Amino acid sequence: MIMSPGQTLLLPANPWFVWGTLLGALLLEMALQVALLGRAAWAPDLLALTLAFWVVHQPRRVGVxxxxxxxxxxxxHQGALLGQHALxxxxxxxxxxxxxxxxxxxxxxxxxxxxxxxxxxAHALQWLVRALAGDGGPDLGMLLAPLWQAALWPLATVLLLAPQRRAHDPDADRPL
Known part of the structure:
Protein backbone atom coordinates (compact mmCIF):
# COMPACT_ATOMS: atom_id res chain seq x y z
CA MET A 1 0.00 0.00 0.00
CA ILE A 2 1.39 3.36 -1.00
CA MET A 3 1.32 5.95 1.77
CA SER A 4 0.11 9.45 1.06
CA PRO A 5 2.62 12.31 1.49
CA GLY A 6 3.09 13.41 5.08
CA GLN A 7 1.57 10.24 6.52
CA THR A 8 3.67 8.63 9.24
CA LEU A 9 4.39 4.95 9.63
CA LEU A 10 2.59 3.76 12.76
CA LEU A 11 3.58 1.07 15.23
CA PRO A 12 1.07 -1.73 15.87
CA ALA A 13 -1.65 -0.82 18.34
CA ASN A 14 -1.22 -2.22 21.82
CA PRO A 15 -4.32 -4.33 22.63
CA TRP A 16 -4.24 -3.18 26.25
CA PHE A 17 -4.39 0.43 25.10
CA VAL A 18 -7.28 -0.26 22.69
CA TRP A 19 -9.39 -2.03 25.30
CA GLY A 20 -8.36 0.44 28.00
CA THR A 21 -9.55 3.40 25.95
CA LEU A 22 -12.86 1.65 25.23
CA LEU A 23 -13.32 0.93 28.94
CA GLY A 24 -12.32 4.51 29.78
CA ALA A 25 -14.83 5.88 27.26
CA LEU A 26 -17.55 3.63 28.73
CA LEU A 27 -16.81 4.86 32.26
CA LEU A 28 -16.60 8.49 31.09
CA GLU A 29 -19.94 8.15 29.28
CA MET A 30 -21.51 6.75 32.46
CA ALA A 31 -19.98 9.52 34.58
CA LEU A 32 -21.21 12.21 32.19
CA GLN A 33 -24.73 10.85 32.39
CA VAL A 34 -24.63 11.01 36.17
CA ALA A 35 -23.06 14.51 36.11
CA LEU A 36 -25.66 15.84 33.66
CA LEU A 37 -28.51 14.26 35.67
CA GLY A 38 -29.58 12.15 32.75
CA ARG A 39 -28.64 12.00 29.11
CA ALA A 40 -28.46 15.48 27.61
CA ALA A 41 -29.51 15.36 23.98
CA TRP A 42 -26.77 17.77 22.85
CA ALA A 43 -23.92 15.93 24.61
CA PRO A 44 -21.58 13.98 22.32
CA ASP A 45 -21.52 10.21 22.71
CA LEU A 46 -17.86 9.69 23.56
CA LEU A 47 -18.22 5.92 23.61
CA ALA A 48 -19.57 5.93 20.05
CA LEU A 49 -16.70 8.20 19.00
CA THR A 50 -14.06 5.92 20.55
CA LEU A 51 -15.78 2.82 19.22
CA ALA A 52 -15.97 4.19 15.68
CA PHE A 53 -12.32 5.24 15.86
CA TRP A 54 -11.08 1.79 16.85
CA VAL A 55 -13.36 0.03 14.38
CA VAL A 56 -11.87 2.17 11.61
CA HIS A 57 -8.26 1.72 12.76
CA GLN A 58 -8.40 -1.84 14.19
CA PRO A 59 -11.28 -3.66 12.46
CA ARG A 60 -9.91 -7.12 13.26
CA ARG A 61 -9.76 -6.37 16.96
CA VAL A 62 -12.87 -4.22 17.49
CA GLY A 63 -16.01 -4.92 15.52
CA VAL A 64 -19.76 -5.25 15.49
CA HIS A 77 -26.82 1.90 32.74
CA GLN A 78 -29.10 4.57 31.29
CA GLY A 79 -32.27 2.59 31.89
CA ALA A 80 -33.06 3.05 28.21
CA LEU A 81 -35.06 0.75 26.02
CA LEU A 82 -32.96 -2.40 25.96
CA GLY A 83 -31.25 -2.67 22.59
CA GLN A 84 -31.52 0.89 21.27
CA HIS A 85 -27.84 1.70 21.77
CA ALA A 86 -26.85 -1.87 20.91
CA LEU A 87 -28.62 -1.61 17.55
CA ALA A 122 -26.62 6.06 14.95
CA HIS A 123 -28.59 8.87 16.60
CA ALA A 124 -31.41 8.50 14.05
CA LEU A 125 -31.67 4.78 14.82
CA GLN A 126 -31.86 5.50 18.54
CA TRP A 127 -34.57 8.07 17.92
CA LEU A 128 -36.47 5.66 15.66
CA VAL A 129 -36.40 2.89 18.27
CA ARG A 130 -37.65 5.30 20.93
CA ALA A 131 -40.35 6.63 18.58
CA LEU A 132 -41.56 3.10 17.80
CA ALA A 133 -41.74 2.47 21.54
CA GLY A 134 -43.90 5.59 21.97
CA ASP A 135 -41.35 7.93 23.51
CA GLY A 136 -42.34 11.02 21.54
CA GLY A 137 -40.54 13.10 18.95
CA PRO A 138 -36.90 14.08 18.63
CA ASP A 139 -35.35 16.91 20.54
CA LEU A 140 -33.63 19.59 18.45
CA GLY A 141 -30.60 19.20 20.69
CA MET A 142 -30.13 15.74 19.19
CA LEU A 143 -28.91 17.39 16.01
CA LEU A 144 -25.93 18.86 17.87
CA ALA A 145 -24.55 15.58 19.24
CA PRO A 146 -23.36 14.16 15.88
CA LEU A 147 -21.83 17.52 15.01
CA TRP A 148 -19.92 17.56 18.30
CA GLN A 149 -18.76 14.00 17.73
CA ALA A 150 -17.53 14.81 14.22
CA ALA A 151 -15.76 17.90 15.55
CA LEU A 152 -14.02 15.73 18.16
CA TRP A 153 -12.82 13.21 15.53
CA PRO A 154 -9.48 15.00 14.79
CA LEU A 155 -8.76 15.30 18.53
CA ALA A 156 -9.55 11.62 19.03
CA THR A 157 -7.24 10.76 16.14
CA VAL A 158 -4.36 12.72 17.65
CA LEU A 159 -4.86 11.35 21.16
CA LEU A 160 -5.58 7.71 20.33
CA LEU A 161 -2.82 7.36 17.72
CA ALA A 162 -0.17 9.09 19.86
CA PRO A 163 1.25 5.86 21.35
CA GLN A 164 1.61 4.41 17.85
CA ARG A 165 3.52 7.44 16.56
CA ARG A 166 6.42 7.12 18.99
CA ALA A 167 9.67 5.68 17.67
CA HIS A 168 10.03 1.94 18.13
CA ASP A 169 13.68 2.22 19.07
CA PRO A 170 14.55 5.93 19.19
CA ASP A 171 17.87 6.80 17.65
CA ALA A 172 19.28 10.18 16.58
CA ASP A 173 20.64 8.74 13.33
CA ARG A 174 17.42 7.18 12.05
CA PRO A 175 14.55 9.33 10.76
CA LEU A 176 11.97 6.58 11.42
Missing part, protein backbone atom coordinates in the same frame (compact mmCIF):
# COMPACT_ATOMS: atom_id res chain seq x y z
CA UNK A 65 -19.89 -7.64 18.45
CA UNK A 66 -17.98 -5.22 20.65
CA UNK A 67 -20.36 -2.43 19.63
CA UNK A 68 -23.35 -4.62 20.50
CA UNK A 69 -22.02 -5.50 23.97
CA UNK A 70 -21.04 -1.90 24.78
CA UNK A 71 -24.45 -0.74 23.56
CA UNK A 72 -26.18 -3.18 25.89
CA UNK A 73 -24.07 -1.93 28.80
CA UNK A 74 -25.03 1.68 28.04
CA UNK A 75 -28.71 0.67 27.71
CA UNK A 76 -28.65 -1.00 31.11
CA UNK A 88 -27.22 1.86 16.83
CA UNK A 89 -23.64 0.90 17.78
CA UNK A 90 -23.82 -2.36 15.81
CA UNK A 91 -25.01 -0.64 12.62
CA UNK A 92 -22.47 2.14 13.10
CA UNK A 93 -19.66 -0.41 13.57
CA UNK A 94 -20.74 -2.40 10.54
CA UNK A 95 -20.73 0.68 8.33
CA UNK A 96 -17.39 1.79 9.80
CA UNK A 97 -15.90 -1.58 8.87
CA UNK A 98 -17.30 -1.21 5.36
CA UNK A 99 -15.70 2.22 4.80
CA UNK A 100 -12.55 1.89 6.92
CA UNK A 101 -10.09 1.33 4.05
CA UNK A 102 -11.34 4.29 2.05
CA UNK A 103 -11.72 6.54 5.10
CA UNK A 104 -8.05 6.30 6.03
CA UNK A 105 -7.01 7.82 2.70
CA UNK A 106 -8.78 11.10 3.43
CA UNK A 107 -7.47 14.03 5.42
CA UNK A 108 -8.99 14.76 8.82
CA UNK A 109 -11.65 17.14 7.46
CA UNK A 110 -13.10 14.61 5.04
CA UNK A 111 -12.81 11.86 7.64
CA UNK A 112 -14.85 13.99 10.02
CA UNK A 113 -17.54 14.47 7.36
CA UNK A 114 -17.72 10.74 6.67
CA UNK A 115 -17.92 9.73 10.31
CA UNK A 116 -20.48 12.47 10.95
CA UNK A 117 -22.83 10.52 8.68
CA UNK A 118 -22.21 7.41 10.80
CA UNK A 119 -23.00 9.36 13.97
CA UNK A 120 -26.13 10.90 12.45
CA UNK A 121 -27.32 7.44 11.47
Missing amino acids: GVGFVLGLLIDV AYSVMCYLAVVIHRRLLWFDWKRQALHVMLLFVL
Whole structure:
Protein backbone atom coordinates (compact mmCIF):
# COMPACT_ATOMS: atom_id res chain seq x y z
CA MET A 1 0.00 0.00 0.00
CA ILE A 2 1.39 3.36 -1.00
CA MET A 3 1.32 5.95 1.77
CA SER A 4 0.11 9.45 1.06
CA PRO A 5 2.62 12.31 1.49
CA GLY A 6 3.09 13.41 5.08
CA GLN A 7 1.57 10.24 6.52
CA THR A 8 3.67 8.63 9.24
CA LEU A 9 4.39 4.95 9.63
CA LEU A 10 2.59 3.76 12.76
CA LEU A 11 3.58 1.07 15.23
CA PRO A 12 1.07 -1.73 15.87
CA ALA A 13 -1.65 -0.82 18.34
CA ASN A 14 -1.22 -2.22 21.82
CA PRO A 15 -4.32 -4.33 22.63
CA TRP A 16 -4.24 -3.18 26.25
CA PHE A 17 -4.39 0.43 25.10
CA VAL A 18 -7.28 -0.26 22.69
CA TRP A 19 -9.39 -2.03 25.30
CA GLY A 20 -8.36 0.44 28.00
CA THR A 21 -9.55 3.40 25.95
CA LEU A 22 -12.86 1.65 25.23
CA LEU A 23 -13.32 0.93 28.94
CA GLY A 24 -12.32 4.51 29.78
CA ALA A 25 -14.83 5.88 27.26
CA LEU A 26 -17.55 3.63 28.73
CA LEU A 27 -16.81 4.86 32.26
CA LEU A 28 -16.60 8.49 31.09
CA GLU A 29 -19.94 8.15 29.28
CA MET A 30 -21.51 6.75 32.46
CA ALA A 31 -19.98 9.52 34.58
CA LEU A 32 -21.21 12.21 32.19
CA GLN A 33 -24.73 10.85 32.39
CA VAL A 34 -24.63 11.01 36.17
CA ALA A 35 -23.06 14.51 36.11
CA LEU A 36 -25.66 15.84 33.66
CA LEU A 37 -28.51 14.26 35.67
CA GLY A 38 -29.58 12.15 32.75
CA ARG A 39 -28.64 12.00 29.11
CA ALA A 40 -28.46 15.48 27.61
CA ALA A 41 -29.51 15.36 23.98
CA TRP A 42 -26.77 17.77 22.85
CA ALA A 43 -23.92 15.93 24.61
CA PRO A 44 -21.58 13.98 22.32
CA ASP A 45 -21.52 10.21 22.71
CA LEU A 46 -17.86 9.69 23.56
CA LEU A 47 -18.22 5.92 23.61
CA ALA A 48 -19.57 5.93 20.05
CA LEU A 49 -16.70 8.20 19.00
CA THR A 50 -14.06 5.92 20.55
CA LEU A 51 -15.78 2.82 19.22
CA ALA A 52 -15.97 4.19 15.68
CA PHE A 53 -12.32 5.24 15.86
CA TRP A 54 -11.08 1.79 16.85
CA VAL A 55 -13.36 0.03 14.38
CA VAL A 56 -11.87 2.17 11.61
CA HIS A 57 -8.26 1.72 12.76
CA GLN A 58 -8.40 -1.84 14.19
CA PRO A 59 -11.28 -3.66 12.46
CA ARG A 60 -9.91 -7.12 13.26
CA ARG A 61 -9.76 -6.37 16.96
CA VAL A 62 -12.87 -4.22 17.49
CA GLY A 63 -16.01 -4.92 15.52
CA VAL A 64 -19.76 -5.25 15.49
CA GLY A 65 -19.89 -7.64 18.45
CA VAL A 66 -17.98 -5.22 20.65
CA GLY A 67 -20.36 -2.43 19.63
CA PHE A 68 -23.35 -4.62 20.50
CA VAL A 69 -22.02 -5.50 23.97
CA LEU A 70 -21.04 -1.90 24.78
CA GLY A 71 -24.45 -0.74 23.56
CA LEU A 72 -26.18 -3.18 25.89
CA LEU A 73 -24.07 -1.93 28.80
CA ILE A 74 -25.03 1.68 28.04
CA ASP A 75 -28.71 0.67 27.71
CA VAL A 76 -28.65 -1.00 31.11
CA HIS A 77 -26.82 1.90 32.74
CA GLN A 78 -29.10 4.57 31.29
CA GLY A 79 -32.27 2.59 31.89
CA ALA A 80 -33.06 3.05 28.21
CA LEU A 81 -35.06 0.75 26.02
CA LEU A 82 -32.96 -2.40 25.96
CA GLY A 83 -31.25 -2.67 22.59
CA GLN A 84 -31.52 0.89 21.27
CA HIS A 85 -27.84 1.70 21.77
CA ALA A 86 -26.85 -1.87 20.91
CA LEU A 87 -28.62 -1.61 17.55
CA ALA A 88 -27.22 1.86 16.83
CA TYR A 89 -23.64 0.90 17.78
CA SER A 90 -23.82 -2.36 15.81
CA VAL A 91 -25.01 -0.64 12.62
CA MET A 92 -22.47 2.14 13.10
CA CYS A 93 -19.66 -0.41 13.57
CA TYR A 94 -20.74 -2.40 10.54
CA LEU A 95 -20.73 0.68 8.33
CA ALA A 96 -17.39 1.79 9.80
CA VAL A 97 -15.90 -1.58 8.87
CA VAL A 98 -17.30 -1.21 5.36
CA ILE A 99 -15.70 2.22 4.80
CA HIS A 100 -12.55 1.89 6.92
CA ARG A 101 -10.09 1.33 4.05
CA ARG A 102 -11.34 4.29 2.05
CA LEU A 103 -11.72 6.54 5.10
CA LEU A 104 -8.05 6.30 6.03
CA TRP A 105 -7.01 7.82 2.70
CA PHE A 106 -8.78 11.10 3.43
CA ASP A 107 -7.47 14.03 5.42
CA TRP A 108 -8.99 14.76 8.82
CA LYS A 109 -11.65 17.14 7.46
CA ARG A 110 -13.10 14.61 5.04
CA GLN A 111 -12.81 11.86 7.64
CA ALA A 112 -14.85 13.99 10.02
CA LEU A 113 -17.54 14.47 7.36
CA HIS A 114 -17.72 10.74 6.67
CA VAL A 115 -17.92 9.73 10.31
CA MET A 116 -20.48 12.47 10.95
CA LEU A 117 -22.83 10.52 8.68
CA LEU A 118 -22.21 7.41 10.80
CA PHE A 119 -23.00 9.36 13.97
CA VAL A 120 -26.13 10.90 12.45
CA LEU A 121 -27.32 7.44 11.47
CA ALA A 122 -26.62 6.06 14.95
CA HIS A 123 -28.59 8.87 16.60
CA ALA A 124 -31.41 8.50 14.05
CA LEU A 125 -31.67 4.78 14.82
CA GLN A 126 -31.86 5.50 18.54
CA TRP A 127 -34.57 8.07 17.92
CA LEU A 128 -36.47 5.66 15.66
CA VAL A 129 -36.40 2.89 18.27
CA ARG A 130 -37.65 5.30 20.93
CA ALA A 131 -40.35 6.63 18.58
CA LEU A 132 -41.56 3.10 17.80
CA ALA A 133 -41.74 2.47 21.54
CA GLY A 134 -43.90 5.59 21.97
CA ASP A 135 -41.35 7.93 23.51
CA GLY A 136 -42.34 11.02 21.54
CA GLY A 137 -40.54 13.10 18.95
CA PRO A 138 -36.90 14.08 18.63
CA ASP A 139 -35.35 16.91 20.54
CA LEU A 140 -33.63 19.59 18.45
CA GLY A 141 -30.60 19.20 20.69
CA MET A 142 -30.13 15.74 19.19
CA LEU A 143 -28.91 17.39 16.01
CA LEU A 144 -25.93 18.86 17.87
CA ALA A 145 -24.55 15.58 19.24
CA PRO A 146 -23.36 14.16 15.88
CA LEU A 147 -21.83 17.52 15.01
CA TRP A 148 -19.92 17.56 18.30
CA GLN A 149 -18.76 14.00 17.73
CA ALA A 150 -17.53 14.81 14.22
CA ALA A 151 -15.76 17.90 15.55
CA LEU A 152 -14.02 15.73 18.16
CA TRP A 153 -12.82 13.21 15.53
CA PRO A 154 -9.48 15.00 14.79
CA LEU A 155 -8.76 15.30 18.53
CA ALA A 156 -9.55 11.62 19.03
CA THR A 157 -7.24 10.76 16.14
CA VAL A 158 -4.36 12.72 17.65
CA LEU A 159 -4.86 11.35 21.16
CA LEU A 160 -5.58 7.71 20.33
CA LEU A 161 -2.82 7.36 17.72
CA ALA A 162 -0.17 9.09 19.86
CA PRO A 163 1.25 5.86 21.35
CA GLN A 164 1.61 4.41 17.85
CA ARG A 165 3.52 7.44 16.56
CA ARG A 166 6.42 7.12 18.99
CA ALA A 167 9.67 5.68 17.67
CA HIS A 168 10.03 1.94 18.13
CA ASP A 169 13.68 2.22 19.07
CA PRO A 170 14.55 5.93 19.19
CA ASP A 171 17.87 6.80 17.65
CA ALA A 172 19.28 10.18 16.58
CA ASP A 173 20.64 8.74 13.33
CA ARG A 174 17.42 7.18 12.05
CA PRO A 175 14.55 9.33 10.76
CA LEU A 176 11.97 6.58 11.42
